[in-house]
Amino acid sequence: MKKIGILGAGQLGRMLALAGYPLELDFFFYDTTGTPSVGLGNVSSDTSANLENPDLQTFIDSVDVVSYEFEHLPLQLAQHIEQKNTLHPSSRSLDVCQDRAKEKALFDRLGIPTPSYRVIDTEQGLIKAVEELGLPVVVKTTTEGYDGKGQFVIRQLEQCQEAWHTIGSRTLIVEAFVNFTRELSIIAVRATDDNIEVYPLAENQHNDGILRYSTAPAPRVDDETASQARSYAKELIHELDHVGILTLELFETEKGLVANEMAPRVHNSGHWSIEGAPCSQFENHLRAITGLPLGCTQASRPTCMINIIGEKGDIQSLLELPYAHVHLYAKEERPGRKLGHVTVQADSYEELVWRVNNVASLLPGSPEFGGYSTP
Numbered sequence: 001m002k003k004i005g006i007l008g009a010g011q012l013g014r015m016l017a018l019a020g021y022p023l024e025l026d027f028f029f030y031d032t033t034g035t036p037s038v039g040l041g042n043v044s045s046d047t048s049a050n051l052e053n054p055d056l057q058t059f060i061d062s063v064d065v066v067s068y069e070f071e072h073l074p075l076q077l078a079q080h081i082e083q084k085n086t087l088h089p090s091s092r093s094l095d096v097c098q099d100r101a102k103e104k105a106l107f108d109r110l111g112i113p114t115p116s117y118r119v120i121d122t123e124q125g126l127i128k129a130v131e132e133l134g135l136p137v138v139v140k141t142t143t144e145g146y147d148g149k150g151q152f153v154i155r156q157l158e159q160c161q162e163a164w165h166t167i168g169s170r171t172l173i174v175e176a177f178v179n180f181t182r183e184l185s186i187i188a189v190r191a192t193d194d195n196i197e198v199y200p201l202a203e204n205q206h207n208d209g210i211l212r213y214s215t216a217p218a219p220r221v222d223d224e225t226a227s228q229a230r231s232y233a234k235e236l237i238h239e240l241d242h243v244g245i246l247t248l249e250l251f252e253t254e255k256g257l258v259a260n261e262m263a264p265r266v267h268n269s270g271h272w273s274i275e276g277a278p279c280s281q282f283e284n285h286l287r288a289i290t291g292l293p294l295g296c297t298q299a300s301r302p303t304c305m306i307n308i309i310g311e312k313g314d315i316q317s318l319l320e321l322p323y324a325h326v327h328l329y330a331k332e333e334r335p336g337r338k339l340g341h342v343t344v345q346a347d348s349y350e351e352l353v354w355r356v357n358n359v360a361s362l363l364p365g366s367p368e369f370g371g372y373s374t375p
């Protein structure tokens, strides 16, 4: 039985394990946050991420390969593990994907369109960047931002001071505001022999910076857009020599696709694949890092994933819906927290919208589902 070590111990680790047990894989988690929620496998926790911790050595020695489900990890931890065991994806993917400035530099180098940007570390630098890029701009922390945290939209020059003091005086990235028609993401998986498979584009609806609905295949995607997205994902995963899943978030604009950011891991916008594809993103990640053949990434039919955020809602009634697949993450309710998701499939997008609205009506606080009116 192969033993898999995972850095991070949240719901993504949980779903990796659930996909891995049928392949006779066993799971060991190493948490650096102090709040592991994975609820299965063998879990050790060390918030100091001390490289001398004997538990870390035991973790490294217990497993055949190490991976990660969380990118806000100390880079030194990944580099330390890499010297003692196999780490997939490598620390290079982690290094690039945990820093928006490095991500953008890679997009630029590969000719992948991304919003114009400046990296700044003073308030004067912020004002200069705004003058150069034009308003509005989105200001983001270069590291540790997720789910829209650590961001500020500046619409008037006078807001620079407020933005600088709100986000915290540190290195920031200032991006031109993109008038996108919708948000999309694409997930690729790469094996050690450079074989690459790509899932269809997903259409993502965010509210208050948090993903709420993700539909795959994204409806109304023309062939050129689909092949452009596939080639960006393939170029990135190949260039990073990345083994496992890589997710690329994109904006669709009237002038084509624009890259927003990447995640070197399984992603919330790929949860649809558990029911919606022959081989889920979780299973494909495990296949890639253990040297097994990659699985089929095609979507069987229109599928939508609805996140359960903050409150669990009427689970009883959700379970009574014949088309709803409920996934709960064994986490306590807290505002804004991802507690689970529901997957719904249908034979047409019209039917899917109807089913998604039924599910959302049983989840308190769910924002209205925008459907598929765009672009």
Ligand code: AMP
Binding pocket: 115, 138, 145, 146, 147, 148, 149, 175, 176, 177, 178, 179, 183, 206, 209, 249, 260, 261
């Ligand atoms: P991020 O953390 O970069 O994924 O940003 C969170 C959300 O903010 C995105 O999903 C978009 O809805 C929005 N956003 C981020 N960057 C931009 C941008 N340059 N222009 C317009 N909206 C943005």
